[in-house]
Amino acid sequence: MYRILVGLDTDVERAQAQARMIASLPAASTDVTAILAHVFQDNPQGASIQQLDSVRRAIDVLEDHDVEYEYYETSGEPASELVEAAAELEADMICLSGRKRTPTGKVLFGSVTQAVILSSERPVTTVSPE
Numbered sequence: 001m002y003r004i005l006v007g008l009d010t011d012v013e014r015a016q017a018q019a020r021m022i023a024s025l026p027a028a029s030t031d032v033t034a035i036l037a038h039v040f041q042d043n044p045q046g047a048s049i050q051q052l053d054s055v056r057r058a059i060d061v062l063e064d065h066d067v068e069y070e071y072y073e074t075s076g077e078p079a080s081e082l083v084e085a086a087a088e089l090e091a092d093m094i095c096l097s098g099r100k101r102t103p104t105g106k107v108l109f110g111s112v113t114q115a116v117i118l119s120s121e122r123p124v125t126t127v128s129p130e
Contacts, residue, residue: 005035005083005091007116008054013129015054019061021127024094027099028040029066034058034095036071037085039078049073050117081117086122094120 003023022034036058038049049055049071065109074081086094086121089113098113117124 001031002093003035003089003091004032004093004095005082005086005089006031006058006095007078007112008036008038008052008058009078010052010054011037011097011099011129012054012057014127015058017127017129018095018097019058021125023061023065023067032067034062034067034069035089035091036069036087037082038073039081040073040075040077043064043075052091053111080118082116083114085108086120086126091122094122094124095127 005021006018008018019034022028022032036049036055038052038055040047046127055071059069072085074085080115082094082096085091094116096113096116113124113126117126
């Protein structure tokens with residue numbers, strides 16, 4: 001079984017693109033488990049991962065292709081939490097979808113995708129929503 005940690009935020013298009021990429025992998029319906037992960041940074045209402053529209057839409061894609069999935073949620077700083085989750089859950093790969101930012105924007109605001117790529121010992125796949 002191949003386990004993929006899928007770092008999802010609240011963007012529906014990016015989540016669906018990530019799910020489509022996973023569903024397109026060879027033997028995805030028999031040999032892949034997608035671990036849908038969300039890192040809450042500010043959650044005063046106490047929402048859970050299953051309540052996020054982006055997660056529900058990703059599940060729609062995965063279910064349409066018979067890909068197994070499970071949930072993982074935590075809170076904190078997204079990049080470090082995703083890297084730690086991948087190790088804890090023994091993920092074989094991390095799948096992310098970054099936002100389009102200028103090089104200056106990345107320097108000023110940081111990039112979760114960039115931080116995960118630089119700090120993870122696992123392969124990281126990035127998916128464009130287009």
